Amino acid sequence: STCVVTRRVAGEEAVKTPAGEFRATHLLQTSGGEASDWWIHPDLGIPVRGQILGGMEYVLSSLKMGSGLHLPH
Numbered sequence: 001s002t003c004v005v006t007r008r009v010a011g012e013e014a015v016k017t018p019a020g021e022f023r024a025t026h027l028l029q030t031s032g033g034e035a036s037d038w039w040i041h042p043d044l045g046i047p048v049r050g051q052i053l054g055g056m057e058y059v060l061s062s063l064k065m066g067s068g069l070h071l072p073h
Helices: none
Strands: 005-017 020-031 034-040 047-051 057-059
Touching: 005 034, 005 047, 020 047
Parallel strands: none
Antiparallel strands: 005 020, 020 034, 034 047, 047 057
């Protein structure tokens, strides 16, 4: 069986989470006829927020950078 996943960029947005406020790329994703929204940190490539199928939500609660690593301004 094959499941087709499509993603479309909806734009850049400011997203507030318990880990801080981030600029993020908003992606609209469909999979098997179901839709979800993801906000991805453009430099780290990690999700900072997600509105998932069935009303579940993903929210980045903390972010610890390794020694010498810094987020761009």
